[in-house]
Amino acid sequence: MITLNTFPDIIVLTVAYLFGSIPSGLLVSWLSDLPDPRTMGSGNIGTTNMLRLGDKKAALLTLTIDVLKGSFAVVFALIFMPALAQWAGIVAVIGHIWPLWLMFKGGKGVATSFGVLLMLNWILTLACFGTWTTFAIMTRYSSLASLITFLLSSFYALFVSGESLVITCLILTALIFWTHRHNIDRLRKGKEPKIGDPTSPPTTKR
Template structure:
């Protein structure tokens, strides 16, 4: 049982460490996105530096790498699979293949929610409820950062209510803390009323 968790964490971290924003930038645009914008290896910065198509491709692949990690790990242990999702998010933030300088875990968080809903919990509500919170807060605040943090918190609260496995709830809580920690600069800007807001909603 313990070895399943180790396998899941290793699989998740390695897949999460694939820096798709960096790969897409260098292969198709001959640009290192870490040198521009916020410097993050996430979909938002890829879009800011490279454009809409690069953003969509990066976000899609960042979601799918978490789905792949959870799907593989779920084949041998459902509880371990959620730790694969957490490890993938950590790998995305601190990628082995990109000098431990990655993204903010927003796309990977939704990859985590989607994949665990399918493979771990086998219930769509585990991704639907956080996504609804995300949309509601985004509609009211126009801030992706705040919406992402609220979605992460709502996911953990829902899992705490619905699940009674300490390993599963611990993994969810750690992911939420990771998302909040990676957005600490955004939190400071929210407090000072200088955070960027979307204009398309």
């Protein structure tokens, strides 16, 4: 574990949080002259809800930026404080979920988590991406694919990197399950929208 007892530690983690806090989906919707994603579909600013707005390019751009946020946070830490790299990634995901600029109401952290893992271990990322893609195609539920992927990520980490990434994956999994708690409830009730379903006004629970 780390002890934050130096000013550089605080700076690195603060920068990581600010990277994560960039509201990608909202910025892309403004630049693309699209409706505010918070007023449509799930009300989320992430890639899946951007796709529901009907603009694949905007969704892809949102996905790219969200992934890069996590990657940049890890790279920044690797350059200045390598020992904090994994924690910087976790903090970036926290920033994405609870962004400073949107009153701490952000996305669900999946794409940013992928960006974090990409910089920490590309083999682990490839395994997770393959899992997500497989279950997304099979079920057409983005949320379910994400939950299964991160549930398995710690096992993947144990095989490809030993114990070094297991704790990071467990923390990311806990965050993903928390942000998807309402999705889990809708999945249980059979009310979760599938990938490609038409958009609708947001529910109160995202």
